Amino acid sequence: MSMSYLDLSHSTVVYSSEATGAEAKAVDVLIEELAKRTGILLPRLHSYPAKVESVIVIGTADSMARIGGVLLPDPIPTLEPEGYMLRSVMSKRSRAVYIIGADARGVLYGVGKLLRILQWAENKIGLGIELNLTEAPRFPLRGHQLGYRPKNNAYDAWSVEQFDQYIRDLAIFGTNSIELLPPRTDDEARSPVMKVEPMEMMIRLSEIIDSYGLDTWIWYPNIGGDYTDPITIETELAEREAIFSTIPHLQHVFIPGSDPGNMEPEPLFSWCEKVAKLLHRYHPDAKLWLSPQIMNDDPMRWKNAFYKQLNTEPDWLGGIVFGPHVDETLPALRSIVPSRYPIRRYEDITHSFHCQYPVADWDVSFAVTLGRECANPRPSAQKHIHNLLASYTVGNLSYSEGINDDVNKFVWNGQDWNPETPVIETLREYARWFIGCNQEEGVAQGLLALENNWVGPLAANDSVEVTLLQWQQMEKEASSRARNNYRFQMGLLRAYFDAYTKRRLFYETELEYRAKEALREAESLGALAAVQLADQILDRAVTEPVAQDYRRRCEELADALFASIGYQLTVSRHFAIARDRGAFIDTIQAPLNDACWLRVRFAMIREESEESSRLERISEMLNRANPGPGGFYDNFGSRRSSRRVDWGLGWERDPGSLSSPRIAHAVYLASGSLSEAKEKELGGIPLAWIQHVNVMLDTPLILYYENLSPTTDYKMKVAFLGEVGTGAHKTAHVRITANDDHLILESVQVPGGTVTLCEAVLPREIAREGVLKLTFLRTQGTKRLNVAELWLTPMT
DSSP, X not given: OOXXXXXXXXXXXXXXXXXXXXXXXXXXHHHXXXXXXXXXOOOEESBOOSSOSEEEEEEEHHHHTTSBTOOOOSOOOOOOTTOEEEEEXXXXXXXXXXXXXXXXXXXXXXXXXXXXXXEEETTXXXXXXXXXXXXXXXXXXXXXXOOOSTTSSSGGGOOHHHHHHHHHHHXXXXXXXXXXXXXXXXXXXXXXXXXXXXXXXXXXXXXXXXXXXXEXXXXXXXXXXXXXXXXXXXXXXXXXXXXXXXXXXXXXXXXXXXXXXXXXXXXXXXXXXXXXXXXXXXXXXXXXXXXXXXXXXXXXXXXXXXXXXXXXXXXXXXXXXXXXXXXXXXXXXXXXXXXXXXXXXXXXXXXXXXXXXXXXXXOHHHHHHHOSSSOOOOHHHHXXXXXXXXXXXXXXXXXXXXXXXXXXXXXXXXXXXXXXXXXHHHHHHHHHHHTOGGGHHHHHHHHHHXXXXXXXXXGGOTHHHHXXXXXXXXXXXXXXXXXXXXXXXXXXXXXXXXXXXXXXXXXXXXXXXXXXXXXXXXXXXXXXXXXXXXXXXXXXXXXXXXXXXXXXXXXXXXXXXXXXXXXXXXXXXXXXXXXXXXXXGGGTTOOSSSHHHHHHHHHHHHHOSSHHHHHXXXXXXXXXXXXXXXXXXXXXXXXXXXXXXXXXXXXXXXXXXXXXXXXXXXXXXXXXXXXXHHHHHHTOOOHHHHEEEEEETTOXXXXXXXXXXXXXXXXXXXXXXXXXXXXXXXXXXXXXXXXTTEEEEEEEEEOTTSEEEEEEEXXXXXXTTSOEEEEEEEEEESSEEEEEEEEEEEOO
16 A cells, blocks of 8 residues: 555544535535445534544635634645645644635535545545645636436436436536526427426526536527517516526526527527516526527528627627537637627537537448437547637537436536646546446546547447457446446447447448349349349348347346436337437447348339349449449548548548538438438438538538549539438538539539439540549538539540
């Protein structure tokens, strides 16, 4: 045992009898949380004891001065707001740990830091290092949204006590703000798993948040319809008054510009002024924040109108929020927003694609199985995103849809406290405190390994199997307490799921190759017999599945997570609102090859009455990607075709891809969103359409080709992916040019919810030097432009 080891198993906790609020709560947190983990209930005193083995002295410097007999360490440095000093003293006269806070919050965060570095086990509490630590947060805002509504993948199943524990967990790691949702949002009013009425839960949570000395925020969207209508205004204000007058503690209200909501800027600002006036009637010091989030088909016009209103610098406005669908880079937004207004980050840490910060180059096999809202520890990526843009804001209060982003929350806490904190340090503290000291290094490294499972093509990632072996060994060696911990189980589930997906990918890819081999024998077997054999081969993915022990373990862990934390990983068993709302166990068997596309083609072949026509369709199917001799084919979701793309700033400098292309996923095409007739019209949905390249707003998509024949005309065929949803506002208008000054197509209309195939001729004069630069530019309509495939076929 180290000479600096301080046994605190028999300590007495000393604090002022005059401590109240968050300062007194910090004492409760220390004693209660250690008792849960060790079985030791440390005694309390309000004066320094004459004879004890060791003491833990807690409070602000002022309150400590009122504790009888206490000897304060000297010197006590000047502490910044919410900061603390931790000092251990080991001498013949004293064995003590001092937690001295600049204020009540500082005391709480000092307690949190001590808990995170203690060594603990059953009937044992110790400190393995000498403490002389003075810290304060770098950013004044550090928080997370915890929405009690059916769309969330866990929160709606929680009891008041579970919320209390989770808020406490976040506070231990430095959170100072929690954002709630009102009872009415763009969602159902209730879910089958709710234990408390939404309004009652909001009141109770506000009380809990205040008990820890934290700030309460409300995210309050405008979903009332026409806010220029007097009746709508009266009704909406009455709803807000009922909440503002009832909720006991409220420091901030955030009104999003959209997502949901579709107000024009002028009535939006007018409405917000009315809300601010009402808010201040019941909470005079509360601040109202507003975001320029926009989802309509003319974002440039809307945001310019928003900035015009902002430049009037209304006194009721407390600050501006940067988050998803803010069509401005954060540095640009900071330069536009008047300096009197702080900017808060509302970063999406919960989604993996079709979101603010998608997983870079995510393999399509993960996208179609894990979906948009899976358990997603991304510690290294989250640190990079935080630090790249941190200097422009007062901090972050993240957007969360449930427990799936748990690790990311604590990474953001660590970075908002101190951006120099290594991610591995946060993960070690996370693992030590929540799961167990013996699991510290294994779990910390295991979470990094889960993030690395998602790097590069899944078929080439040889770490996936190693990651599972590591988690399996941890499971085998862990105590029952650790094995039953929901945070450990979430990591273990991902390790099994990733390995299962990779095993299926190899198997189903091989089945597709064998099915195509059968089709190539169509002339000798007969077309219908070849199709039947190919269909039977593809069926083996279901009739002769692989790695079923992995799948069963995923199912078992999903059930355990629902029982312990309300994590809703299926629609039928766990009451998830939809598959794309985190229910990734429901998509665990999503096909990883082109079986769905092939079967649509099989049906079309069977409809043909002539053998020659059937054989011709089989040939077309097998040659789908063939551009002909001397031609070019690219699937822009593939690693091979990425060399064609001008990636601009790239993920490192532009992780939100506001100015750069990125790999995106149209998983909605694989989820049955198209009618059978539409899918047949398109000839099926190949995987090449699910993963594609995407640009936002006015960013051009630029593709480069070399070694074209200077004496050949080419026919160009392009597959465009429409946005999710339908309607005029979901249609993109695209201009295509070649080598900068050759207009190929003035306006290709790409409607939402489907795939558009367009063709054009590229005369030989365009690429006389053998080089072709193709530029695709969205000129109006929906803000995203998606290109999946491109063929350049020589014309003879």
